[in-house]
Amino acid sequence: MPTRRDFIAGAASSGLLAAIPLDRSLLLHGGEHPGARSFALDDTDLTWVPRLRGKSRAVFDSPQHGEGGALFRAALWREQVNKAFGTPIEDVTPVVVFRHEAIPLVMDDAFWEHLGIGRDLKLKDETTGKWAKKNPIGSIPDDPKSPFKDYNIPAFIKRGGIVLACGLAFGNVVYQYKEKDKLSAEDAKQRAKEHLIPGVIIQPSGFFAVLKAQEEGCHYMLGS
Numbered sequence: 001m002p003t004r005r006d007f008i009a010g011a012a013s014s015g016l017l018a019a020i021p022l023d024r025s026l027l028l029h030g031g032e033h034p035g036a037r038s039f040a041l042d043d044t045d046l047t048w049v050p051r052l053r054g055k056s057r058a059v060f061d062s063p064q065h066g067e068g069g070a071l072f073r074a075a076l077w078r079e080q081v082n083k084a085f086g087t088p089i090e091d092v093t094p095v096v097v098f099r100h101e102a103i104p105l106v107m108d109d110a111f112w113e114h115l116g117i118g119r120d121l122k123l124k125d126e127t128t129g130k131w132a133k134k135n136p137i138g139s140i141p142d143d144p145k146s147p148f149k150d151y152n153i154p155a156f157i158k159r160g161g162i163v164l165a166c167g168l169a170f171g172n173v174v175y176q177y178k179e180k181d182k183l184s185a186e187d188a189k190q191r192a193k194e195h196l197i198p199g200v201i202i203q204p205s206g207f208f209a210v211l212k213a214q215e216e217g218c219h220y221m222l223g224s
Helices: 004-014 066-085 100-106 109-115 117-121 153-158 167-181 185-194 206-215
Strands: 056-062 092-098 162-166 201-203 219-222
Touching: 056 066, 056 206, 066 092, 066 100, 066 153, 092 100, 092 206, 100 162, 100 167, 109 117, 109 167, 153 162, 162 167, 162 206, 167 185, 167 201, 201 206, 206 219
Parallel strands: 056 092, 056 219, 092 162, 162 201
Antiparallel strands: none
């Protein structure tokens, strides 16, 4: 079963995108839990729309976590368009929408460790072999020579990529904090927002975000 590292290695050597297996388990951390809808965040924040640049636009839809495959594909696509056609990087706009089972990928490492996300998503740390305590695409590696330095959410956003999150699925994050930490709904919402990776924009729903991006000229790609 190929890992995230295998994906990068294969893409770098062949220029082709390797397939990443999908974890289809329906967990609290992914699907819209029946009790979580009342905790959903309906943030109709469209500030990302004016950031769409150039004619080369694509939205990568990520309903499963796929070890962050949607973001890898989006970042690689941008580089490939630049290399193949000479299109300036700033004129190529990739959008990634994390929804449904992929919503933990927009949360920071503290959330992952506190809620035991690695165990629930059956993701193990490649170094220790234990359940992952960190979001695999949540931060820029300390090593500037790391092959993953450009394949993470902070670096992706810094280079002009757009990352959107489903407000309905985010309700599950709120629900988890409420249940685990015995918080009120409002306090749980605040706690969840504090652990959202900076730069990620919450939308009313993932499908709202995907369809709005297409309306704005983005070609659709099922990212993972």
